[in-house]
Amino acid sequence: MTFEAVPLPLFSDLQDDGGDEELGRVRAELVCMDPLGQRFAAVLRETIDQLLNGEHTGHYAWNQLLKTEKTHAGTMVEINLQRRFGFDNGDEMDYSIAAVDVDCKYSQRFGAWMIPPEALGHLCLLVWADDVESRWSAGLVRIRPEILNGGSNRDQKMTIRAEHRDKIVWIWKDAELPENVLLHLDADTREKILVPGAKKGQARINQLFRLVLGRRIGRGVVRTAAQQVDYMARVREGGKGRARPKLREEGIIILGDYQKHQDIAAALGGPVPGKGEFVSHRVVRASPAHEGRPSAEIEGSLWVVARPGEWEHEKERAPRLPDPQANQV
Structure with a gap:
């Protein structure tokens, strides 16, 4: 697709x-x-x-x-x-x-x-x-x-x-013009993300994807939040503290510009990340109560974007996204 x-x-x-x-x-x-x-x-x-x-x-x-x-x-x-x-x-x-x-x-x-x-x-x-x-x-x-x-x-x-x-x-x-998300956040949310400190890059990235859900986030925004040369590594899998594995425990997935991730983003009914962009969502496992809502299959189950209060009821770990390098188109 x-x-x-x-x-x-x-x-x-x-x-x-x-x-x-x-x-x-x-x-x-x-x-x-x-x-x-x-x-x-x-x-x-x-x-x-x-x-x-x-x-x-x-x-x-x-x-x-x-x-x-x-x-x-x-x-x-x-x-x-x-x-x-x-x-x-x-x-x-x-x-x-x-x-x-x-x-x-x-x-x-x-x-x-x-x-x-x-x-x-x-x-x-x-x-x-x-x-x-x-x-x-x-x-x-x-x-x-x-x-x-x-x-x-x-x-x-x-x-x-x-x-x-x-x-x-x-x-x-x-x-x-692709949005500069940090510029358009309310001051309180932006302050929660841009915490000062030379060694706070990972914390800022985690806050960015935790607090800014359902919006396309460009690479420039990630770079500004991280304020580190290896800013992209702060998002990827590979360590417990990195954004994807860390936020998965909080029910959040971070979709990138890979085809498989774009397919999931479209199926969930939200914005589709373009080149160099990400979109994060808090998700819950689909149930009969979610009938009629856009859903995506991840790790063999159907998931929907959580509405306020839904994830807090179950607090289920989010699924791991498919490996973008496997049979990537």
């Missing part, structure tokens, strides 16, 4: 390119390379996580970054997109896409793209992502003097006039 993401709205199919043949070619090439926008979204998620550098800093929010760190965001987005998609270097602009020079501009604040004078006449790939809103957009626009505000900074960089943002041909608009 395989899982396919629901296609994002392709605004490129809805907006006219205004007869700009080069824009149309670039748009078609980007959609061909990433029809659902998943690769693009993954680059933005990874770039934000790189900036936060939670493994070493414990940071989980944009406003925790220094001003000098924030200034690197545009360059990192530009570099990481080029690496992921293999864009050629442009002759005058950042990229060559479909044999067209394209500049890349990122802003964490919608509409605040800084356009340099040398971009006049060229296409710009405008990228926005907001970790608080868990949304991102990417579109193309031909830079012409009449759509710009005058540059008032030292570099004479300009912005696009608000009334001319309708000239942007959106490829993906307000698409879902």
Whole structure:
């Protein structure tokens, strides 16, 4: 069984390119390379996580970054997109896409793209992502003097006039950015997870999967909680203190991005972990009282996601998940 993401709205199919043949070619090439926008979204998620550098800093929010760190965001987005998609270097602009020079501009604040004078006449790939809103957009626009505000900074960089943002041909608009779970937790829960201490990495990971049930948890969140180089080892089997065996005693399973785990996640009726993601659930053995609820077969028995108070009644150990390396597809 395989899982396919629901296609994002392709605004490129809805907006006219205004007869700009080069824009149309670039748009078609980007959609061909990433029809659902998943690769693009993954680059933005990874770039934000790189900036936060939670493994070493414990940071989980944009406003925790220094001003000098924030200034690197545009360059990192530009570099990481080029690496992921293999864009050629442009002759005058950042990229060559479909044999067209394209500049890349990122802003964490919608509409605040800084356009340099040398971009006049060229296409710009405008990228926005907001970790608080868990949304991102990417579109193309031909830079012409009449759509710009005058540059008032030292570099004479300009912005696009608000009334001319309708000239942007959106490829993906307000698409879902993989969630930064730590950022969106209530302060009390986050404090219970991010307990201070150099040797508290395993405890933080265990708390993360204990307290954040039924939500996709990205690798960057795990890295920030662990604050250790071997952060992934904190989740796996292999020791009594590690998250999977430890939380199994509390009725909790931790599903990863393996096919077998994705099958179980779908059967349980919850979110399916994507690449580099986890989902934890507290489960109970299915009984006639659970008829009609989504269930998954694990270790030869049917299990359902526990509702509040159900596990506390029996306090049964959770099943061990199938070995992802055995006959893995």
